[in-house]
Amino acid sequence: MYQNHKITMKISIFGIVLLRSAVMLSLDFVREDEESPAAKFKQHIIEVMNSNGCTNMMNDRGITDYNGKCKLKNTFIRAPIRTVRDICVTGGQK
Template identity: 40%
Template sequence: MKTSIFLLVALSGTVLCIADGRVQNFQNQHIISTIPPGGCDDLIANRNIRDNNGNCKRKNTFIIGNFNQVRTICDPSNRINVNRNLYESPYDMTSEEPCKYKNLDLKDKKVTIKCENGLPVHLQETKRQGF
């Protein structure tokens, strides 16, 4: 019995660490306050943003804002898909994509993100208003 309780506590801590890592990864890959003077190429290099295989990403979206602003998207009132735990921003966000080749300022976009425990962990999609 004592072993089971210890294992449950140990596994719970592991899950929290993984979730924290996903939140930090989301923040590193997608949230910026402004585009730096060196542009997105430098930003991607400095943050070491890669795809799941460790290669350069063909496209990356940056949400211009701060973490607390983006976190508000995870409010239950913004949920659009319960099964996939997806939320959509209730207001337009400014983003930049794709950064490897050129910067495109795409204003007035909605972002759909996956949230876990009220925190953003994955950028699902971006879409322009009216599409």
């Protein structure tokens, strides 16, 4: 009886280690493909853009939705990065 319990514990520990390894490997693959939230946000900041700039920028950058199709709309912020940073950090208050 004691011997069976010992084997069951070893199998359980092995299963946990195997599962943990699989999770860690899958997280590494996700990290390679994803950008940081800051980098993702910074893509939307454009200092100078004319009235057709949004459409042109989306075409130039190949901005698509999660299915790979052209997005119908996107948001760009027309401002210097320093202005955006100040607003995000201080709420625009000096």
